[in-house]
Amino acid sequence: MLCYEVLHAKGYRLTPQRILVLKTIYHADNHISAEEIYEQLHDRFPYINKSTIYRILELLSGLKLVTESNLGDGCIRYHAAIKGHHHHLICRICGKVIDLEESTLGPLKASMLRDYGFDADLRHMVISGVCSDCRSS
Amino acid sequence: MLCYEVLHAKGYRLTPQRILVLKTIYHADNHISAEEIYEQLHDRFPYINKSTIYRILELLSGLKLVTESNLGDGCIRYHAAIKGHHHHLICRICGKVIDLEESTLGPLKASMLRDYGFDADLRHMVISGVCSDCRSS
DNA sequence: GTTGCAAATGCAACTTGTTGCATTTGCAAG
DNA sequence: CTTGCAAATGCAACAAGTTGCATTTGCAAC
Numbered sequence: 001m002l003c004y005e006v007l008h009a010k011g012y013r014l015t016p017q018r019i020l021v022l023k024t025i026y027h028a029d030n031h032i033s034a035e036e037i038y039e040q041l042h043d044r045f046p047y048i049n050k051s052t053i054y055r056i057l058e059l060l061s062g063l064k065l066v067t068e069s070n071l072g073d074g075c076i077r078y079h080a081a082i083k084g085h086h087h088h089l090i091c092r093i094c095g096k097v098i099d100l101e102e103s104t105l106g107p108l109k110a111s112m113l114r115d116y117g118f119d120a121d122l123r124h125m126v127i128s129g130v131c132s133d134c135r136s137s
Numbered sequence: 138m139l140c141y142e143v144l145h146a147k148g149y150r151l152t153p154q155r156i157l158v159l160k161t162i163y164h165a166d167n168h169i170s171a172e173e174i175y176e177q178l179h180d181r182f183p184y185i186n187k188s189t190i191y192r193i194l195e196l197l198s199g200l201k202l203v204t205e206s207n208l209g210d211g212c213i214r215y216h217a218a219i220k221g222h223h224h225h226l227i228c229r230i231c232g233k234v235i236d237l238e239e240s241t242l243g244p245l246k247a248s249m250l251r252d253y254g255f256d257a258d259l260r261h262m263v264i265s266g267v268c269s270d271c272r273s274s
Numbered sequence: 275g276t277t278g279c280a281a282a283t284g285c286a287a288c289t290t291g292t293t294g295c296a297t298t299t300g301c302a303a304g
Numbered sequence: 305c306t307t308g309c310a311a312a313t314g315c316a317a318c319a320a321g322t323t324g325c326a327t328t329t330g331c332a333a334c
Binding site: 013014015034035050051054055074075 | 320321322323329330331
């Protein structure tokens with residue numbers, strides 16, 4: 001797994017805790033929160049500490065090995081950066097999450113660069129609203 | 138102040154705590170966090186309770202008298218809804234906040250409705266990135 | 275295989291925000 | 305001006321996340 005090499009190359013240690021957190025994020029089906037990671041790991045490896053999880057996630061996020069998303073449920077959720085970026089449309093009625101291709105917001109990014117000189121970081125946008133199903137009912 | 142009438146009309150009581158929170162938000166120059174509101178008020182009126190502030194903000198937000206924004210600094214910030222909605226571009230280097238007119242994202246809203254049937258709630262968008270000053274240096 | 279030590283972890287205390295419940299109070303009716 | 309009571313508040317306990325510091329450990333050098 002390339003992640004291990006990145007850590008090592010930047011001089012970070014390959015600790016069991018870091019390996020477990022990386023594996024958990026890579027094997028998760030969808031976006032996973034810090035607390036979910038902690039619970040999953042603590043069940044199997046009780047020696048793992050909560051603060052360690054948070055510090056590892058901060059590190060991995062800084063190294064862009066994982067991506068943070070705030071899906072509006074009050075906690076930050078993580079997913080493997082290598083799986084690609086995408087945006088989320090969240091229905092505020094039914095809670096459904098629709099994934100958008102990263103390229104969808106290309107025109108928006110271009111217009112903000114043109115009009116404001118602002119280089120927007122549009123990798124994990126979260127947009128709240130009402131989905132088509134809930135609008136029709 | 139119209140807010141008081143809205144509260145009264147919906148059957149909510151006009152308590153001193155609610156009046157103080159409303160005044161604080163309306164007199165704040167920029168977006169203000171729950172904790173800042175609590176600190177300001179608690180200095181002058183020590184009887185004001187933290188949980189009351191949070192519950193009042195929840196109520197006012199639900200009634201759309203104030204607008205919530207998550208500016209990415211880990212806390213929700215509030216501003217008076219009557220002052221109008223706008224979006225924020227936040228520079229992740231220098232922290233500068235650029236305000237965008239609400240209408241700027243009109244095309245984006247239209248395209249999401251067209252392509253996904255999704256009625257996006259684009260009233261307090263927060264977009265992270267790098268501002269023109271920081272890009273040139 | 276040992277050793278040294280900075281990096282990483284575990285622990286406990288702390289901060290920030292939330293919740294359940296007893297007490298207080300705004301306010302409408304008499 | 306009282307009174308009654310649901311609504312609102314204060315309090316204290318709790319949950320989630322953070323931080324400082326002592327202890328442990330990955331790993332490079334020998």
